[in-house]
Amino acid sequence: MRNFKAVSAAIALLGISGLIASSATLAAPAAPPPMPNMPGMVMPATPNGSSAEVKVPDPTKVVIIVDRDSNDIAFMDIATKKILGRTFLGINVNPHMAMMTPDGRYVVTGGQRSNTAYIIDARTTQLVKKIAVGLFPEHLAISPDGRWYYQGNPEGDSITVIDMQSLSVVKTIEGLAEPLNITFTPDGTKAYVGNYGAHWVGVIDVTRHELIKKIEVGKVPGISRVDPSKYLSEVKGIFMATPSADGRYIYATDGDLALVGVIDTRDDRLIKTIHVGKDPWRMYLSHDGKYGITVNNGDETISIIDTARNEVAATLPAAKDMTGVNFAAGKAFVIASTTAFEYVYNMSTLKPAGRIKIGDPNLNVFIQTATTDLADQKLYLASATDHSVYIIDGRTEQVERVANVGLYPWGTHIMDSKDNYCH
Numbered sequence: 001m002r003n004f005k006a007v008s009a010a011i012a013l014l015g016i017s018g019l020i021a022s023s024a025t026l027a028a029p030a031a032p033p034p035m036p037n038m039p040g041m042v043m044p045a046t047p048n049g050s051s052a053e054v055k056v057p058d059p060t061k062v063v064i065i066v067d068r069d070s071n072d073i074a075f076m077d078i079a080t081k082k083i084l085g086r087t088f089l090g091i092n093v094n095p096h097m098a099m100m101t102p103d104g105r106y107v108v109t110g111g112q113r114s115n116t117a118y119i120i121d122a123r124t125t126q127l128v129k130k131i132a133v134g135l136f137p138e139h140l141a142i143s144p145d146g147r148w149y150y151q152g153n154p155e156g157d158s159i160t161v162i163d164m165q166s167l168s169v170v171k172t173i174e175g176l177a178e179p180l181n182i183t184f185t186p187d188g189t190k191a192y193v194g195n196y197g198a199h200w201v202g203v204i205d206v207t208r209h210e211l212i213k214k215i216e217v218g219k220v221p222g223i224s225r226v227d228p229s230k231y232l233s234e235v236k237g238i239f240m241a242t243p244s245a246d247g248r249y250i251y252a253t254d255g256d257l258a259l260v261g262v263i264d265t266r267d268d269r270l271i272k273t274i275h276v277g278k279d280p281w282r283m284y285l286s287h288d289g290k291y292g293i294t295v296n297n298g299d300e301t302i303s304i305i306d307t308a309r310n311e312v313a314a315t316l317p318a319a320k321d322m323t324g325v326n327f328a329a330g331k332a333f334v335i336a337s338t339t340a341f342e343y344v345y346n347m348s349t350l351k352p353a354g355r356i357k358i359g360d361p362n363l364n365v366f367i368q369t370a371t372t373d374l375a376d377q378k379l380y381l382a383s384a385t386d387h388s389v390y391i392i393d394g395r396t397e398q399v400e401r402v403a404n405v406g407l408y409p410w411g412t413h414i415m416d417s418k419d420n421y422c423h
Contacts, residue, residue, distance in 0.1 A: 052124040055085035059104035059122045063371065063380045064413040065389060066098045066109065067406025073098055073109060073118075074406050075125055076389065078373065078414075081402050085125030089118050096138045097422040100415040101164060102146040108162075110137030110151050117151050117160065119167055129167045133160035139422050141182035141191070143206065150191060150204075154178040159193065161209045171209040176202055181240035181282075181422075185247055185265060192241035192250050192263075194282075199237050201252045201261070203268050213268055217252050217261030240282040240421075244307060245289025251305075253280045253294055260294060262310050272310050276303035284325035286332070286347060287376055287418045293332055293345075295322035302334060304350055314350040318343050323423040324369040326379045328394025333370070333379060337423075340365040342381070342392065356397055358390050359383060371412045372419035379419075382409040 056062055056075050062084065065074040071093040075085045089095060093111035100107050100122060107120040110133060117137065119129040134153025137160070141150045149162040159173040159182065178197030184206070185191070193202035193211075199220065203213040217238065236255030241263070243250055250263040253276070260283055262272040278298025283305065285292050291313070292305040300320050306313040319336035326333045331353060334343040342356040359365035363386060370381035370392075379392040387407055391400040413420050 052121075052126055054123045055125050056123050059100055060374070060415050062414075063389065064098050064100065064107055065382065065405050065409050066095050066411045066413075068094050068096070068384070068408045068410040070407035071095065071111075072406055073107060073120060073125075074409075076402070076405065081391075081400075083405065086406070087118075087120045087125045087127055089127065090114060090130075093118075095410070097140060097411055098413050099140060099142055099420065100413065101142055101149075102144065104415060105146075106164065108140060108142070108149055108151075110140055112136050112138060115153075117149070117162060131160075131162060131167070131169060133162075133169070134158045134172065139181045141184055143184050143191075144186060144188045147188075148206065148209075150182045150184075152179045152182055152193075154180055154196065157197070159204075173204060173209055173211055175211050177237070178235075183241045183243050183250065185243075190265070192243075192252075192265075194238040194240040194252065196237050196239055196255075197235050199235075199254055199257060201238060201241050201250065201263060215252075215261075215263055215268060215270055217254050217263075217270060218257040218259055218273060220256065236279065242283045242285055242292065245285065249307075251283045251285075251292055253282045255279050255281065258296075258298070260292075260305065274305060274310060274312060276305075276312060277301040277315060281322065284327075284332075284419075284421070287327050291347065291350075293325050293334070295325060295334060297322055302345070304345075316345065316350075316352055323367075324421060326370050326372045326419045328372050328376050328379055328392075331394060333392065333394070335367055335370065335381070337367050340367050340383075342379075344397065354397075356392065356399060358399065359386055359388070359401070368409065369411045369421060369423050370419065371414045371417045373414060374416060376418070380412045380414065382412050384408045384410065 063076040073087045092113045094113045095109045098109040117131040117133045134156035136155035139152045151160040161171040163170045177195040179193045180196045181194045183192045191204040200214040200216045205212045238252045241250045252261040260274040276294045277296025280294040280296045283292040294303045302318045304314040321338040323337045324335040332345040340358045344353040346353045366385040368382040370379045381390040389402045
């Protein structure tokens, strides 16, 4: 998360313990055999027809863990909670986010310090290819058909387009402003880009990989002339364009303007603005699509938006330094990173329902983001400073710690989860 770079850098110095990460082998992919239990999808063969060990028989049954400071991607078995394999990416890579391709063949990630994208064989956990991209690659997206890997490069104001068939760069999309997150339409013909360094959403024509439109969600107020230090220094624009459940609308949350712009994807037109709390980060959509939640770090609240009416249904007290929202067992779980609490909200009554303390209260625990399992019952939360993943049962709110998953875990990912995101 852009706002927490300084915090995370300072806290990272407090607790680094030893970890041995396996080295990876570069190899070209071979023709894929059928994937068990997933009709119409395929599994990759071992690279170059070699006898590399299959460590992940079913990619839907692992949690992918992004270990920032040990420079690796770990694969944790959901049933046994054991690390099945680990892909070492190199020295001074700092992976930020990881994602599985729709067919379960590859895991991809970008290295913030190396300016490189990494392609990993999801079954063997071997490193297949390194690809040079733009500056400081962070968030990424895969097209619905699995063909295109869009890697956002916020410091380079660009997106690198990688063809997942040839595993090569086909284009660099320029003209963006600190692009942080990318959202494809369900048919894969367009992509919407949140520009954190601006107040507009970029529309990409995926057939040509070109920026074809900029949709402003609002104007910087005239008070910028009175308070230039707030409005003309660091821009806090649009972190992500969040799609509605059916993909018809895009919800673009603007930090400086404290609003959510609603965009109709049929004609790429702003149809409404919804005012929320101060310094909202982004909107997270409930799994039934009925509500969206913005975390408002400026006034330590959350805004719950009714997506049928496109209006705020509730504004509730929350916490500082919020980095994510997950939905499970009819509740919303809001991550307060620096205080190590999960704030819980009942999504039926739209009322607060308590909070859950994560980790040892005597330790300086710095929690990050989480993914939710496919049953919408359990959360897998990355905790950086104690090098752990915490499993939270959404129904009982019981917490289980899985320690020593890697150094400074920054995020988690489960294939086909509805709560795969980064900060």
